[in-house]
Amino acid sequence: MATTNQTSSIPVPIFKGESYDFWSVKMKTFFRSQDLWDIIEEGFTIPEDTSTLTAAQKKELKENKQKDSRALFVLQQAVDDTIFPRIIGATSAKQAWNTIQEEFQGSDEVRNIKLHSLRREFELLRMKESETIKDYYSRIKEIVSQMRAYGENILDKKIVEKILISIPQKYDAIATAIEQTKDLTTLSVTQLMGSLEAYEQRLKRHEEDSVENAFQSKLKLRSQNKEYEGNKSREEISRNKENPRSFSMTRQEKYPPCGICKKTSHLEKDCWHHGKPQCKYCKKFGHIEKYCRSKNRHQANFAEEDNQEKLLFYANQESPSREGSWYLDSGCSNHMAKDQSIFKDIDKSVNVKVRLGNGTTVESRGK
Numbered sequence: 001m002a003t004t005n006q007t008s009s010i011p012v013p014i015f016k017g018e019s020y021d022f023w024s025v026k027m028k029t030f031f032r033s034q035d036l037w038d039i040i041e042e043g044f045t046i047p048e049d050t051s052t053l054t055a056a057q058k059k060e061l062k063e064n065k066q067k068d069s070r071a072l073f074v075l076q077q078a079v080d081d082t083i084f085p086r087i088i089g090a091t092s093a094k095q096a097w098n099t100i101q102e103e104f105q106g107s108d109e110v111r112n113i114k115l116h117s118l119r120r121e122f123e124l125l126r127m128k129e130s131e132t133i134k135d136y137y138s139r140i141k142e143i144v145s146q147m148r149a150y151g152e153n154i155l156d157k158k159i160v161e162k163i164l165i166s167i168p169q170k171y172d173a174i175a176t177a178i179e180q181t182k183d184l185t186t187l188s189v190t191q192l193m194g195s196l197e198a199y200e201q202r203l204k205r206h207e208e209d210s211v212e213n214a215f216q217s218k219l220k221l222r223s224q225n226k227e228y229e230g231n232k233s234r235e236e237i238s239r240n241k242e243n244p245r246s247f248s249m250t251r252q253e254k255y256p257p258c259g260i261c262k263k264t265s266h267l268e269k270d271c272w273h274h275g276k277p278q279c280k281y282c283k284k285f286g287h288i289e290k291y292c293r294s295k296n297r298h299q300a301n302f303a304e305e306d307n308q309e310k311l312l313f314y315a316n317q318e319s320p321s322r323e324g325s326w327y328l329d330s331g332c333s334n335h336m337a338k339d340q341s342i343f344k345d346i347d348k349s350v351n352v353k354v355r356l357g358n359g360t361t362v363e364s365r366g367k
Contacts, residue, residue, distance in 0.1 A: 010034075016080040020104035021149035027078060036071040036093070039064060043094035068093050075100075105150075115150045118143055127167045133196045137163070137189075156189050163192060174199040261285075336364065 012030055015023045031037040044064040047053065053061065071093035076084065079100070086103065090096035105111060122143050127136040140162065144154050161184065164175050178187070178195060255264050260271045268274070273285040282294045289295060336354065340346065350367040 012074060012078040014080055015078060015083060015100070017083060017104070020100075021146055023078075024101070024105070025145075025149055027075075030074070031071065034070075034074075036067055036074070039067045040071050040093045040097050043092060044068065072096055111150050115147060115152055118147045118150065119152070122147065122162070125162070125166055129168050133167070133171075133193065133200050136167070137193055156187075157185055159189050160184055160187050160192050163189075163196070167196070170203060171196065171199065340366075 010030070010033075013023055013026045028037060031040055044061075046061065046065075050058070050061070072090065075087065075093055075096045079087065083100070087096040087099050090099060122140075125140060125143070127133070140159065144159065147154055164179065164184075167175060174195060178192065182191075255267055257264050258266060258271050259268045260273050276285045277288050278285050279287050279289050279292045281289045281292045337343075346366040348366040351363055351365065352367075353361050353363055355361050
């Protein structure tokens with residue numbers, strides 16, 4: 001009775017249909033603390049004929065029945081009312097446990113698929129540049145816990161190796177030192193995390209010092225600029241007092257008009273456009289009329305509007321005889337000839353205007 005009272009006084013986690021892996025780990029620990037896990041994991045057998053049992057066997061059978069009833073009672077208390085109907089027909093703790101496990105953890109095949117997915121996720125884990133080493137380790141522990149819940153035995157050695165190969169480049173110095181001075185087969189995850197967190201704090205202090213130095217340099221430069229501007233203003237005031245006429249002169253009145261751009265803010269030899277050609281069409285500097293974009297754009301628009309004219313290649317042979325006739329591939333899409341007899345078919349309903357090379361326009365008599 002003392003054991004029963006102790007069991008009932010310890011609160012158990014309630015399973016509501018979510019996070020079965022975590023709940024099952026907690027329940028296994030609870031059942032081991034009460035010496036009940038063996039009866040759930042292995043169960044017990046009730047002989048068909050109990051009359052042949054010895055006194056010791058009868059006593060053992062009675063104890064197993066009591067332990068099984070206690071374990072079944074705990075399981076019934078550890079599930080929510082929405083889950084309880086699934087185990088209401090179970091006659092043993094092992095049967096109730098297996099029912100919940102099969103539904104929420106899946107069969108062996110389903111568990112293997114989930115475990116394979118977790119293994120892949122573990123292999124692809126990489127620490128982010130903006131992430132702290134502590135936060136990254138939390139992500140690793142979460143996946144490792146799930147893998148262990150599915151029966152995967154993850155050793156500390158594998159976790160240590162995973163952390164060392166997946167941290168960012170800024171940890172290369174400490175990672176190399178650990179690999180060269182420590183035995184990774186005996187190095188614990190706790191020791192590794194202590195070294196990495198200490199190195200991370202050192203990096204953080206260096207970054208803070210760099211920011212502080214940059215801020216101080218900026219303030220110093222700003223102060224120097226203000227001092228320079230103040231000295232410059234005092235020099236200008238002093239000069240203006242000595243020469244009142246210069247005080248009223250503006251920057252534009254300081255120089256005569258530039259012979260190139262006509263502005264009065266600089267000398268001709270200092271002009272930005274000095275030595276550059278000037279377009280006669282748009283009056284801008286840097287190109288000549290032949291390559292003027294404004295002119296070419298205007299001519300292109302004109303050509304698009306005059307869509308009745310066709311551009312072609314024209315060649316004329318003065319000899320009346322066909323002997324020695326030649327053929328030329330000019331690369332043009334259209335060609336024109338004056339001899340109607342050399343064409344196989346002519347559509348005389350097609351009459352278009354054609355611009356010749358000398359700029360004149362003629363009308364064709366067929367196509």
